[in-house]
Amino acid sequence: MSKLKVFLHIDPYLPESKISNTLMAIAQQFSVVPEPESAEMVIVLGGDGAMLDAIRDHHHQALPFFGINFGHVGFLLNAVPDGGDLGQMVETSEFIEFPLMDIEILLETSEVIRTFAFNEVYTHPYPGHTCCHRVMINGDNLMDEFGETEFRGNGIIYATPGGCTSYNYNARGVYALPDQGQFVLTPVDPIRPNFHRFHSRAICDTTRVTVELLERHRRKQFIIADTQVFENAVSATMVRAEKTVGLKFGRRTHYFEKVIRLFSYNGR
Known part of the structure; x- marks a missing residue:
């Protein structure tokens, strides 16, 4: 029986002594290939940040990702105990499709940059500044809901x-x-006082959301898409991408349980 071909994506800051046993198990139970184009799966060693890097680098290969957690929380990865049968765990693991977000960033130069995010897009002010935004939901100003024109x-x-x-x-x-x-x-x-009613909300992922950065001449603010920083941005428009990314977990409920437990613990 031929071994599953895997490509390794390893956090470069992990000390080799910490992952040597896992690397040995991978070499014994899988066929490690030097390029993702030849692989059937990407194995990620590290934390959630390493998984994000792997997805950004290799998502276009349409391969499943299996993460082994050497970080802290590791929501997107699996905990594999020393001595555990890694091959069996991968073979019986379950697949979860995660949606990506398509993003259009409009710059002050009128250039439009198209990119994607696995995690999020967010705005952030420079120290000593606050953000001023217009938030459009399918063309309607969300701030109208609070009797305001901008956030x-x-x-x-x-x-x-x-x-x-x-x-x-x-x-x-x-x-x-x-x-x-x-x-x-x-x-x-x-x-703003009226924003005490502006709480976090889940909305349909096919909704077209645009965040416009206002008063840029006196408020320094920027847009971040995962780890990509856009300092001279005018706006960001987001919608669910057609492509998805598949992650494998030892049990399908593994990821869902961690998320629900985290938010339930804090009363959300």
């Missing part, structure tokens, strides 16, 4: 299900699961 605060987060446990969680956002067809829109520290 003022420390930013807006628009997160995918894969990203709702990251910055969105720390900003007290709600969550969406990968099979619910929803993304999450969360304000960060709104400062």
Whole structure:
């Protein structure tokens, strides 16, 4: 029986002594190939950040990703105990499709950059500044709901299900699961009195959401899509991408249980 062909994506900051046993098990139970084009699966060693890097580098190969957690929380990865049968775990693992987010960034030069995010898009002010935004939902100004024309605060987060446990969680956002067809829109520290009613909300992921950066001549603010920073951005428009990314977990419920437990623990 031929071995499964895998490509390894390893966090470059992991000490070899920490992963040597796992690398030995992988070499024994799989056929490790030097290029992802020849692989049937990508195995990621690291934390959630390493998984994000692997997805950005290799998502176009349409391969499943199996993560082995050497980080802290590791929502997107599996905990594989020393001495565990890694081959059996991969063979019986279950597949979850995560939606990606298509993004159009309009720059001050009128250039439009098209990219994607697995986690989220968010805005952020420079130190000493606050954000001023217009948030459009399918062409309608969301701020009309609060009797305002623009949002003022420390930013807006628009997160995918894969990203709702990251910055969105720390900003007290709600969550969406990968099979619910929803993304999450969360304000960060709104400062206008009327915004006490502006809470995190899950919305249909086919909704076209645009965040416009206003008063840029006196408010320094920028847009971040996963790890990509756009300092001279005018706006970002987001919608669910046609492509998805498949992650494999030892049990299908493994990921869902971690997410629900995290948010339930904090009363959300």
